[in-house]
Amino acid sequence: MDLSIAALLAQDGITNGAIYALLALALVMVFAVTRVILVPSGELLTIGALTLAAFDQGHVPGTVRLVAGAAVLAGVIEAVRRARRGEGRRALAGAALWAGIPLALAALAAWMGPRKLPLAAEVAMALALTGALGPLTWKIVFEPIADASVLVLLIVAVAVHFVLTGLALYFFGAEGSRTPPFSSASFDIGALRVSVQSLLVLATSALAIAALALFFGRTLYGKALHATSVNRLGARLCGISPDFAGALSFALAAVLCAFCGVLIGPITTLYYDSGFIISLKGFVGAIIGGLASYPLAAAGSLFVGLIEAFSSFWASAYKEVIVFTLIIPVLLWRSLVTHHHEEDE
Amino acid sequence: MGPLLQVEDLSVAYGNVEAVRDVSLTAARGRIVTVIGPNGAGKTTLLAALMGVLPSRGGIRHDGVDVARLAIEERVARGIVLVPEKRELFATMSVDDHLALGAFARRRERGIDALRAEVYRRFPRLLERRRQLAGTLSGGERQMLALGRGLMARPALLMLDEPSLGLAPRVVRDIFTIIAALRDTGVTILLVEQNARAALAIADYGYVLETGRVVLEGDSATLAADARVAATYLGRGHGAMTAG
Ligand SMILES: Nc1ncnc2c1ncn2[C@@H]1O[C@H](COP(=O)(O)OP(=O)(O)OP(=O)(O)O)[C@@H](O)[C@H]1O
Numbered sequence: 001m002d003l004s005i006a007a008l009l010a011q012d013g014i015t016n017g018a019i020y021a022l023l024a025l026a027l028v029m030v031f032a033v034t035r036v037i038l039v040p041s042g043e044l045l046t047i048g049a050l051t052l053a054a055f056d057q058g059h060v061p062g063t064v065r066l067v068a069g070a071a072v073l074a075g076v077i078e079a080v081r082r083a084r085r086g087e088g089r090r091a092l093a094g095a096a097l098w099a100g101i102p103l104a105l106a107a108l109a110a111w112m113g114p115r116k117l118p119l120a121a122e123v124a125m126a127l128a129l130t131g132a133l134g135p136l137t138w139k140i141v142f143e144p145i146a147d148a149s150v151l152v153l154l155i156v157a158v159a160v161h162f163v164l165t166g167l168a169l170y171f172f173g174a175e176g177s178r179t180p181p182f183s184s185a186s187f188d189i190g191a192l193r194v195s196v197q198s199l200l201v202l203a204t205s206a207l208a209i210a211a212l213a214l215f216f217g218r219t220l221y222g223k224a225l226h227a228t229s230v231n232r233l234g235a236r237l238c239g240i241s242p243d244f245a246g247a248l249s250f251a252l253a254a255v256l257c258a259f260c261g262v263l264i265g266p267i268t269t270l271y272y273d274s275g276f277i278i279s280l281k282g283f284v285g286a287i288i289g290g291l292a293s294y295p296l297a298a299a300g301s302l303f304v305g306l307i308e309a310f311s312s313f314w315a316s317a318y319k320e321v322i323v324f325t326l327i328i329p330v331l332l333w334r335s336l337v338t339h340h341h342e343e344d345e
Numbered sequence: 346m347g348p349l350l351q352v353e354d355l356s357v358a359y360g361n362v363e364a365v366r367d368v369s370l371t372a373a374r375g376r377i378v379t380v381i382g383p384n385g386a387g388k389t390t391l392l393a394a395l396m397g398v399l400p401s402r403g404g405i406r407h408d409g410v411d412v413a414r415l416a417i418e419e420r421v422a423r424g425i426v427l428v429p430e431k432r433e434l435f436a437t438m439s440v441d442d443h444l445a446l447g448a449f450a451r452r453r454e455r456g457i458d459a460l461r462a463e464v465y466r467r468f469p470r471l472l473e474r475r476r477q478l479a480g481t482l483s484g485g486e487r488q489m490l491a492l493g494r495g496l497m498a499r500p501a502l503l504m505l506d507e508p509s510l511g512l513a514p515r516v517v518r519d520i521f522t523i524i525a526a527l528r529d530t531g532v533t534i535l536l537v538e539q540n541a542r543a544a545l546a547i548a549d550y551g552y553v554l555e556t557g558r559v560v561l562e563g564d565s566a567t568l569a570a571d572a573r574v575a576a577t578y579l580g581r582g583h584g585a586m587t588a589g
């Protein structure tokens with residue numbers, strides 16, 4: 001291997017690693033706020049990419065019907081939940097909110113489908129539509145069992161992963177799609193050819209991470225999510241409802257996952273079931289951060305991307321094996337460095 | 346207008362064990378009402394039930410409205426605020442962030458900045474440490490922060506669980522001065538304390554709780570003069586009242 005090949009692999013690795021980092025951040029956030037391990041993050045990624053691909057080909061994406069169906073279900077669930085607690089008029093208002101907003105998004109997307117709008121509008125709609133699946137999943141599946149143990153939540157999350165994979169097959173079919181690159185330009189730095197596409201991926205990932213940091217550090221809602229993850233009861237005493245925090249974290253995570261799909265779309269051909277293996281790599285990154293530290297999770301994900309790129313050069317058949325075997329030493333290391341500290345007050 | 350808080354025959358159980366039994370109490374508007382009693386009497390349990398942290402049987406009316414089945418957040422939105430015994434701060438967040446979050450339920454209302462300025466005026470110590478993380482504060486500072494965070498929610502009913510717990514006598518005096526000053530702003534305060542002497546000194550009315558039941562109630566002056574209370578809680582004797 002000479003230097004230029006190494007540089008090329010590094011470029012690949014960092015580009016993919018940046019995407020894994022976004023996934024890892026979504027996983028860490030959702031786990032911190034709700035204790036749910038977001039196994040279906042890969043499906044959200046796929047759905048985001050396939051939605052954009054449909055817009056790109058001038059179709060109405062299957063996501064429209066998926067979101068519309070979920071919206072009606074969520075509306076009914078919310079109405080029943082509130083009516084049971086004797087909130088007559090507010091039951092209707094809650095239902096209208098939960099069904100209405102996603103339905104409006106779906107309608108707008110259906111209108112956009114056959115029209116050729118600028119790429120930015122299509123990306124925004126793909127993110128919004130897929131993003132809506134986040135809170136809908138929370139409302140339909142996780143909110144009713146929010147107090148269950150981490151293990152139960154994990155098992156349910158795995159079930160959601162399978163259901164969403166099935167729904168993706170039903171709504172998008174078995175063919176793969178690939179979206180056109182945002183840019184096919186490239187330039188040379190010395191012997192290294194740098195593609196503008198991978199620079200774009202890097203830059204937008206960095207932007208998304210910075211935006212997240214600002215959100216958590218500067219906005220009241222970001223602080224509310226952070227507070228919920230640090231001390232759930234303390235947050236409730238401030239009036240921050242765990243249901244609200246859960247829905248918000250799922251919304252953010254779904255948008256992030258869809259954003260990863262948009263970034264990966266031009267690099268890889270995605271099928272309805274491609275998301276899982278990608279999300280697992282984000283998961284390895286998140287585990288390196290102990291499912292708790294955002295910077296460590298991001299760094300770990302970059303590391304995963306690099307390992308993957310270099311192992312595909314030396315032992316491409318074992319690429320995935322090498323990446324996932326990584327989790328064993330990482331878990332060992334984590335179990336050594338984490339000291340279980342008591343909640344002291 | 347009736348009293349701000351009316352509790353009727355409230356019972357709270359942990360599994361089969363009833364920790365609070367048929368407790369009835371009333372808090373008039375703008376008054377400090379204290380609940381005193383020995384360790385394990387059920388004081389913390391009572392406040393947790395009033396806040397909605399624990400499920401309970403019986404009636405809880407706040408400002409004339411039945412709130413017994415509302416979620417914690419919904420009670421906060423109605424002005425019921427608890428400063429819990431364990432403080433429940435956010436260890437990795439700054440003092441400033443705590444105050445901002447304390448007003449979460451009031452985020453659509455005006456005057457939050459003025460409110461924060463007022464809290465900092467009451468607790469200059471917090472202002473000095475506004476960027477410091479809660480996990481690194483001293484015990485007294487944490488208590489001030491918990492109280493300040495509670496005040497940011499614009500409480501109508503402020504429930505304080507052992508605000509003097511683990512504090513040096515000087516800090517205890519400061520805290521009680523602040524609590525007495527809060528009453529003058531119109532807040533109704535339900536004060537749970539083991540430091541019965543200090544509690545009765547600032548309270549208007551008091552209840553004595555033993556093994557989950559109210560065994561005595563009255564104006565705080567009357568209570569303080571009561572021989573049994575003096576013997577049991579004001580350090581002039583030994584043993585629980587019902588035993589003697
Ligand atoms: N989570 C729990 N599970 C079971 N029993 C509990 C629990 N919390 C409290 N208890 C019991 O309920 C009773 C009342 O406890 P509580 O904490 O309300 O007392 P307290 O009056 O606040 O005491 P202290 O002055 O020590 O704070 C005690 O007997 C206690 O052991």
Ligand SMILES: [Mg+2]
Nearest residue numbers: 388389390430
């Ligand atoms: Mg107590």
